[in-house]
Amino acid sequence: MTIKKTVRRIGVLTGGGDCPGLNAVIRAVVKTAIREYRLSVVGFENGFGGLIQNRARELTEADVAGILPRGGTILGTTNRDNPFSYPMIINGQKVFRDVSDRVVENINIHGIDALIIIGGDGSLTIGKELFEKKGLQVVGVPKTIDNDLSATDQTFGFDTALNTATEAIDKLHTTAESHHRVMILEVMGRYAGWIALESGIAGGADVILIPEIPYRIEKVIEKIIERRNLGKKFSLVVVAEGAKPLGGEMVIQRRVEDSFEPIRLGGIGNAVASQIEEGTGMETRVTVLGHLQRGGIPTAFDRILATRYGTGAVNLVMAGKFGEMVCLRTPHIMSVPLAEAVGELRLVPVDGDIVRTAKQVGISFGD
Amino acid sequence: MTIKKTVRRIGVLTGGGDCPGLNAVIRAVVKTAIREYRLSVVGFENGFGGLIQNRARELTEADVAGILPRGGTILGTTNRDNPFSYPMIINGQKVFRDVSDRVVENINIHGIDALIIIGGDGSLTIGKELFEKKGLQVVGVPKTIDNDLSATDQTFGFDTALNTATEAIDKLHTTAESHHRVMILEVMGRYAGWIALESGIAGGADVILIPEIPYRIEKVIEKIIERRNLGKKFSLVVVAEGAKPLGGEMVIQRRVEDSFEPIRLGGIGNAVASQIEEGTGMETRVTVLGHLQRGGIPTAFDRILATRYGTGAVNLVMAGKFGEMVCLRTPHIMSVPLAEAVGELRLVPVDGDIVRTAKQVGISFGD
Amino acid sequence: MTIKKTVRRIGVLTGGGDCPGLNAVIRAVVKTAIREYRLSVVGFENGFGGLIQNRARELTEADVAGILPRGGTILGTTNRDNPFSYPMIINGQKVFRDVSDRVVENINIHGIDALIIIGGDGSLTIGKELFEKKGLQVVGVPKTIDNDLSATDQTFGFDTALNTATEAIDKLHTTAESHHRVMILEVMGRYAGWIALESGIAGGADVILIPEIPYRIEKVIEKIIERRNLGKKFSLVVVAEGAKPLGGEMVIQRRVEDSFEPIRLGGIGNAVASQIEEGTGMETRVTVLGHLQRGGIPTAFDRILATRYGTGAVNLVMAGKFGEMVCLRTPHIMSVPLAEAVGELRLVPVDGDIVRTAKQVGISFGD
Amino acid sequence: MTIKKTVRRIGVLTGGGDCPGLNAVIRAVVKTAIREYRLSVVGFENGFGGLIQNRARELTEADVAGILPRGGTILGTTNRDNPFSYPMIINGQKVFRDVSDRVVENINIHGIDALIIIGGDGSLTIGKELFEKKGLQVVGVPKTIDNDLSATDQTFGFDTALNTATEAIDKLHTTAESHHRVMILEVMGRYAGWIALESGIAGGADVILIPEIPYRIEKVIEKIIERRNLGKKFSLVVVAEGAKPLGGEMVIQRRVEDSFEPIRLGGIGNAVASQIEEGTGMETRVTVLGHLQRGGIPTAFDRILATRYGTGAVNLVMAGKFGEMVCLRTPHIMSVPLAEAVGELRLVPVDGDIVRTAKQVGISFGD
Missing domain, CATH: 3.40.50.450 (Rossmann fold)
Structure with missing residues (x-):
């Protein structure tokens, strides 16, 4: 044949x-x-x-x-x-x-x-x-x-999505700073946290949550309070849609991907926001970037x-x-x-160069 | 004094x-x-x-x-x-x-x-x-x-928000076209629909829903089916957060504005999406632009x-x-x-030049 | 008929x-x-x-x-x-x-x-x-x-050209600041200086030269030296292609416009640059924006x-x-x-609101 | 010590x-x-x-x-x-x-x-x-x-400059197409043609001239005429500032680089333009991107x-x-x-993957 x-x-x-x-x-x-x-x-x-x-x-x-x-x-x-x-x-x-x-x-x-x-x-x-x-x-x-x-x-496509997410963080930055808020950006990344990781570094995020590194919400709250104690009145958090707490489950509800199977989408950003607002007492707002990441020049x-x-x-x-x-x-x-x-995913290396760089400039992964 | x-x-x-x-x-x-x-x-x-x-x-x-x-x-x-x-x-x-x-x-x-x-x-x-x-x-x-x-x-600020919303429509356009979907963009505008109206015209939307013109969902569905019958496999809908159905109520849940009072935010985009998906059988997706409209250069x-x-x-x-x-x-x-x-709002004139222009290029307001 | x-x-x-x-x-x-x-x-x-x-x-x-x-x-x-x-x-x-x-x-x-x-x-x-x-x-x-x-x-078209020119000034700003230079941007405007005037205000220029206000180069040099004396190590100058010195002539060499006649273009930016470099001893660089102003989304x-x-x-x-x-x-x-x-041009009102605003925030027109 | x-x-x-x-x-x-x-x-x-x-x-x-x-x-x-x-x-x-x-x-x-x-x-x-x-x-x-x-x-910096150059080509594209012109963009690259090569591919240029591949102007003209004969009424040419004709010399006049020595800048874009205009009879316009490549976010x-x-x-x-x-x-x-x-330059490999790709999609290097 x-x-x-x-x-x-x-x-x-x-x-x-x-x-x-x-x-x-x-x-x-x-x-x-x-x-x-x-x-x-x-x-x-x-x-x-x-x-x-x-x-x-x-x-x-x-x-x-x-x-x-x-x-x-x-x-x-x-x-x-x-x-x-x-x-x-x-x-x-x-x-x-x-x-x-x-x-x-x-x-x-x-x-x-x-x-x-x-x-x-x-x-x-x-x-x-x-x-x-x-x-x-x-x-x-x-x-x-x-x-x-x-x-x-x-x-291909990743670099464009990454820049779209980074520009979104830039935009949220001024609002966060002006209003002394915690701003959360939820980006794509069901199994691999590349967009969250790289846009978080590029945008100067304070916390990045990715599927590869299960987070503990107390660590996230601790980081934000530490910043406040240093006089920094706002924080930026980037969350991959597939991020999950240590021992917890992914909460994706519906995601449009190349899966040929219906899946669930949304929600992790909101879940994290409620916990941060409760844990820090700071106004917290969520933006879900969604389909904007797939579009554009x-x-x-x-x-x-x-x-x-x-x-x-x-x-x-x-x-x-x-x-x-x-x-x-x-x-x-x-x-x-x-x-x-096919079949094997390229995940973020948990102890790789890039995560280490992020930690060295002070970014928390909630771990 | x-x-x-x-x-x-x-x-x-x-x-x-x-x-x-x-x-x-x-x-x-x-x-x-x-x-x-x-x-x-x-x-x-x-x-x-x-x-x-x-x-x-x-x-x-x-x-x-x-x-x-x-x-x-x-x-x-x-x-x-x-x-x-x-x-x-x-x-x-x-x-x-x-x-x-x-x-x-x-x-x-x-x-x-x-x-x-x-x-x-x-x-x-x-x-x-x-x-x-x-x-x-x-x-x-x-x-x-x-x-x-x-x-x-x-x-000031409006022109920037308008361009941010227009760029978002541009991005959703390619996704809508590639996937033959209905894409909905929810933008700011509790009482006045300026951002929805102007970004909708600038972005080439097919339907625009604003607070000043209560919509009937059947009219919206009709428009989308009419397009499909003409061989146009996708539609773009821009919804102001304060849009409401004829005889209905606004469904804003929480909105950060200069109100000195807590208010409620979100939801109209999702409400409209479900009805469109049900009424047309077409995949429908929502993007809530939210805080991105306030940020940026x-x-x-x-x-x-x-x-x-x-x-x-x-x-x-x-x-x-x-x-x-x-x-x-x-x-x-x-x-x-x-x-x-203070006190008096500048609403979109329902029979004004701009709404008429929009209608003349084929945009539906669901009325 | x-x-x-x-x-x-x-x-x-x-x-x-x-x-x-x-x-x-x-x-x-x-x-x-x-x-x-x-x-x-x-x-x-x-x-x-x-x-x-x-x-x-x-x-x-x-x-x-x-x-x-x-x-x-x-x-x-x-x-x-x-x-x-x-x-x-x-x-x-x-x-x-x-x-x-x-x-x-x-x-x-x-x-x-x-x-x-x-x-x-x-x-x-x-x-x-x-x-x-x-x-x-x-x-x-x-x-x-x-x-x-x-x-x-x-x-239409003006707002896009204006934003293109303003973004160019933003880009030149960082170079000017890093290198302690005078950066000159030459923009369109043979008879009317709108693009130069408005992009100059929007971009935070220090000097704006337009056809409507003939300039004296000594005044321009004076302004730049005054800034240097205040510890500001760079200056931004926006020049309309039709700007001309008091008593002098326009030096356009060839410009692509709706004229149905060949005309001459270029040069004013370079002319001004040499005089500034000589008069202040500061490194001076010119960018001619040219056709980029006509293009784009x-x-x-x-x-x-x-x-x-x-x-x-x-x-x-x-x-x-x-x-x-x-x-x-x-x-x-x-x-x-x-x-x-046809026939009558809308020139920048020399004593109008906008020129006055520009002067009140410290911009010199070389007059 | x-x-x-x-x-x-x-x-x-x-x-x-x-x-x-x-x-x-x-x-x-x-x-x-x-x-x-x-x-x-x-x-x-x-x-x-x-x-x-x-x-x-x-x-x-x-x-x-x-x-x-x-x-x-x-x-x-x-x-x-x-x-x-x-x-x-x-x-x-x-x-x-x-x-x-x-x-x-x-x-x-x-x-x-x-x-x-x-x-x-x-x-x-x-x-x-x-x-x-x-x-x-x-x-x-x-x-x-x-x-x-x-x-x-x-x-770092290259990716930003590359995107600035690519956006410039996008802008020149519409003008070239509307006016049936040859548009030339001169970009940085004294010894290595990376910016010209990559922006040329990304922007869909028809001709790319880089220092590593000396060009023959007849080949460039031939390519433009070939396109015209196929009904394509415009052409885009990207020229690195260090490009030179076969057997010829570089014509840079003054370039601001990390050289600690004065050098010469400009001119290759104009030189090529005159020859193309003469050789093809088509209106040809030049844009020198210059300092805009160093600026920006x-x-x-x-x-x-x-x-x-x-x-x-x-x-x-x-x-x-x-x-x-x-x-x-x-x-x-x-x-x-x-x-x-220090000392050794990374030049564009003349027979490498990228040049070959460019040639396979129909780009001429004038060789």
């Missing part, structure tokens, strides 16, 4: 949660395919949904003109529609069916020789199975705004990394390296098997 | 909610007082609290160097501490007392000849009473981020208006126009009596 | 220099025309060039989707191609001919009943002549990034004003008010005859 | 050109020294000038509060004042003298045990000599906005790297690793001897 014929036509789709830089990847895929290798390109709409329902369109250079600085994805995306477990209503009942044969069929209808999947853990796992079980010539491009993929040094770094990924993915296709995924091993773009890439 | 002696020394304070441009006003007051009129300036800390408890400091040009582009107020502010109704614990009971004599005393201790109060409706009402009842030579500078003061064409417009207000307030002092407040009557800085200035 | 038939189809073009908000006007014209009045819309490419050479395309709502926050104009623009004096090569010689009959012909070919011209002084003058001499049913939308049109309170204010103008222009068409131009008379959108609108 | 006593008090200075993140380094040095190690800190003003003339002040946590997001350096900086070759006027003649003994003396007067030098190649070379020849316990922090230091993966990345460097430098001091410099070996902060760190 994996007989590699000459590649003349490739498909591309974006899956999972929205992320700044997706358009830059699509643009680089299209430009490299057409200019460098004289290939044609088909884009599937709305992730695997388009692949299953055969919603597709030809992508030319004109289609990708001007999209480099735009957030989102011109192809649409979704975190539903797994072809190996596709929801249907049969006899009035919602059931899940394997419709992966339809995917193969649609790939053949379009005469596509290779498929580039831009997505997170969920999408890349599907990609891996399409490669292994269905023999599709798949190449992956990793996407996770949380930057929690172990197989690559960094993922990508930073220069994200545009460059996304461009390198897109170009790299086409190069992998032309080298016949199917079942692999592009990755960054600073300063080079390399590749790893999808099988290795 | 209102014998006007030669002014040699003025006081200044900021009261009520944080607002971009407060520092620019303070800077202009200090520079104009010192450079133009050879006065000295005393700043009171944390609004009327500092005036009651005599927390004050001399302000020199060095103190205001570099603060023009900074959000917040170097003097601190609060929306508590009304000198005519000041909370105290007496015999274990919280009671409210008139401590306005202490204010007069502290003004005399510092040898202050005139007091500039930068604040919203609450603070300016106190200013009016200090002028009328206590004979203090008060001049006011209006501050309301909601831009809802009838006595002036525009207030002031826009050029706000810095200029704030500077003109600050300079204008000192000019009023020197002209002996006490009990008055600076205001903008485009393109001039003028003044009005505090008695006229 | 001015027999008004029922309007069913309108044309639109953009002329003169690029300006943030042009796309927002086009979008509002198209949306209002189609949604509100069921008209169809034709867009001419590259200003009057497209009207002469009949380069045109139908504009639908899909064409204007997503262009609200984008700088530039999807129609293209140019500051050449006056139909009453159109350059041609005849017998190897460049000559200028009246080709306005071709314009009328093309208007008729497309079945256009009214033409909306978005442009500056040059374009609107042509519009006036097409209305007066050729009987075309013309409506104008004023565009000048310099904000120097007497017939309207403000023009329009501010909320500019998007709203542009939208109101676009909608207002279509309303004028439907009211049969030809030969008129939309204008802002705060807070209303009104109209004035094109004949009144 | 290098007898290491217990460190109780450290000095810090910033040398060379202004760079976003300098304040973040100073803040981290002060916080880490005081909080983590109970040291005291002395700041010298204006680079080595302050060390020679003994202009110094104690730095406390209060001094560094709020400076994290601010560009520039609170200590001041200069690219003059080499203590081993210090300019003096003797008998009316300007001569250069070794005054390094004064440096040692001042270090002793303040009881300083170790000196942290934050600077570029010039400053670090002086640091190396103070360590080697004078036995001062020096630790270095590398600073170069051009990112051209071989000893570290990245330097540092990006999150730069604030974090600067914080890690500052903390890392104090850690080096406490570990007794004198004569060394902190560096980034992704993802770790490490150190290298100053002797290795």
Whole structure:
């Protein structure tokens, strides 16, 4: 099934949660395919949904003109529609069916020789199975705004989200200072606390709570009171949505991610706020940054990394390296098997350089 | 009591909610007082609290160097501490007392000849009473981020908040488009919907809900379904926190404003979201912009208006126009009596130019 | 000739220099025309060039989707191609001919009943002549990034340029401070100094030089030395490109504007810099902001004003008010005859509120 | 001479050109020294000038509060004042003298045990000599906005400059497109073209000219004409100030860098523009970004790297690793001897990944 014929036509789709830089990847895929290798390109709409329902369109250079600085994805995306477990209503009942044969069929209808999947853990796992079980010539491009993929040094979208969160802290800073309040910012990061950690350092936070370091609320309160005793009348706290107290549970209620499963979202910021207000007697306010972290004009770094990924993915296709995924091993773009890439999270090293730096400039992690 | 002696020394304070441009006003007051009129300036800390408890400091040009582009107020502010109704614990009971004599005393201790109060409706009402009842030579500078003061064409801080809200809509746009969702942005505006209205037009929203135009949820749902039927797979809805359904009540839970009274905040965005999700079957997400609207670097417009207000307030002092407040009557800085200035809100004219423009480009107000 | 038939189809073009908000006007014209009045819309490419050479395309709502926050104009623009004096090569010689009959012909070919011209002084003058001499049913939308049109309170694009200039001053501030230098920023403003004046106040400049107030270099040097004597080790100077010394000439060399004539640009910033460096002995550096002032994402204010103008222009068409131009008379959108609108510049009032405010906070105009 | 006593008090200075993140380094040095190690800190003003003339002040946590997001350096900086070759006027003649003994003396007067030098190649070379020849316990922090230091993966300030340049390209894009012009952006990069290369990729430039790849103007013109023939009516060209034609010379006239020597600046952008305008007949405009690249609020990345460097430098001091410099070996902060760190430039690899990526998406380097 994996007989590699000459590649003349490739498909591309974006899956999972929205992320700044997706358009830059699509643009680089299209430009490299057409200019460098004289290939044609088909884009599937709305992730695997388009692949299953055969919603597709030809992508030319004109289609990708001007999209480099735009957030989102011109192809649409979704975190539903797994072809190996596709929801249907049969006899009035919602059931899940394997419709992966339809995917193969649609790939053949379009005469596509290779498929580039831009997505997170969920999408890349599907990609891996399409490669292994269905023999599709798949190449992956990793996407996770949380930057929690172990197989690559960094993922695009993270730098933009990080700057959005840092600007939010800058804005809360003046309010905190003027009103002598504790201001809490809740940011993304279900399992890995990178956005909270890095925006907290960049924004000059006093407390950072991340999933990797379970916190004790007394320690947090102690830090804020210590600051007050030193004459500092306000404090800034950055909380990852997946932060949890020592011995406690995560309180995420609903989060839009590349999970193909409903999950729960929100709440940790509020929970921490009540405890701080009670424990310190200081006015405490919460801001949940939410979807703003996924939007906006990508930073220069994200545009460059996304461009390198897109170009790299086409190069992998032309080298016949199917079942692999592009990755960054600073300063080079390399590749790893999808099988290795998915599944393992890149968590914040609890005793690593960055946490140590944060502690040395006086930031508390509540531990 | 209102014998006007030669002014040699003025006081200044900021009261009520944080607002971009407060520092620019303070800077202009200090520079104009010192450079133009050879006065000295005393700043009171944390609004009327500092005036009651005599927390004050001399302000020199060095103190205001570099603060023009900074959000917040170097003097601190609060929306508590009304000198005519000041909370105290007496015999274990919280009671409210008139401590306005202490204010007069502290003004005399510092040898202050005139007091500039930068604040919203609450603070300016106190200013009016200090002028009328206590004979203090008060001049006011209006501050309301909601831009809802009838006595002036525009207030500083509004333009910055408007741009922050517009940028947020820009960010939500790409996510809405990529995921085919309804995205809701809840912005400030308890009684007047200016921020929602103007950011909605600037951001290209499809629906805008404001307090002045009670909405019917069926109309909102109708609009979104109409768009979907035209092939537009997403919609953007901007909701002022004070928006309310026809015949319904405002659902604000707690809002930090210049009210000197606790109020309730949040929720209208979520309420509308549930109804839209149910009514359209489309994924709907809410972002509450909250405190981010009060922070950040002031826009050029706000810095200029704030500077003109600050300079204008000192000019009023020197002209002996006490009990008055600076205001903008485009393109001039003028003044009005505090008695006229407070109390009356500048609401969005329901049949005015701007609402009509919005409707003509296809925006629904749910009416 | 001015027999008004029922309007069913309108044309639109953009002329003169690029300006943030042009796309927002086009979008509002198209949306209002189609949604509100069921008209169809034709867009001419590259200003009057497209009207002469009949380069045109139908504009639908899909064409204007997503262009609200984008700088530039999807129609293209140019500051050449006056139909009453159109350059041609005849017998190897460049000559200028009246080709306005071709314009009328093309208007008729497309079945256009009214033409909306978005442009500056040059374009609107042509519009006036097409209305007066050729009987075309013309409506104008004023565009000048310099904000120097007497017939309207403000023009779109100015607020964006002002914020770009102010951010540039903010950036130069830190360099000036760190290196103890005099930093000069040269901004647009050939005849009117609005951008220099307002960005100078907003950015906290020490000296502002504008065309309306001829400067004496000794006064500028004096101000900088006075600051140094007060221990302030740097100074910021904002210079409008049209600033000139008392009794001297403007030194603009080439400037891209809506002039339909070649002009000269640059140099005043450098001229002033050499004199300051010589007169004070301080390191002095110049930044010419140039084209950056015309680009970028329009501010909320500019998007709203542009939208109101676009909608207002279509309303004028439907009211049969030809030969008129939309204008802002705060807070209303009104109209004035094109004949009144063009020709007279709105200069900075030398003794007005704003200049006085600037002087009161210590800014020197070199006078 | 290098007898290491217990460190109780450290000095810090910033040398060379202004760079976003300098304040973040100073803040981290002060916080880490005081909080983590109970040291005291002395700041010298204006680079080595302050060390020679003994202009110094104690730095406390209060001094560094709020400076994290601010560009520039609170200590001041200069690219003059080499203590081993210090300019003096003797008998009316300007001569250069070794005054390094004064440096040692001042270090002793303040009881300083170790000196942290934050600077570029010039400053670090002086640091190396103070360590080697004078036995001062020096630790270095590398600073170069051009990112051209071989000893570290990245330097702070570069990411901010890169984003400033990318935003400028975004702004020029709309003007180029609207006017069908060639727009040229001249950016920093005397010897290494990193800013031009990366901003060019991020901004979607069509041509990038860097010092490492001498260009042939015919190739540049060819590329622009090729685009025009494909219907693309504009082109964007990014030029590093040090770019030069094949066989030609660099034309920099005066550049403010860490050189301790006067150099020449400007001109390559204009030179290329004339040739393009002549060769293509298209309107061509130049923007020189200049000092704007050094200013502004540092990006999150730069604030974090600067914080890690500052903390890392104090850690080096406490570990007794004198004569060394902190560096980034992704993802770790490490150190290298100053002797290795200076002198060798990190140039753009002409056949590296990034240049190849750029070529694959269709960017020409004029080679």
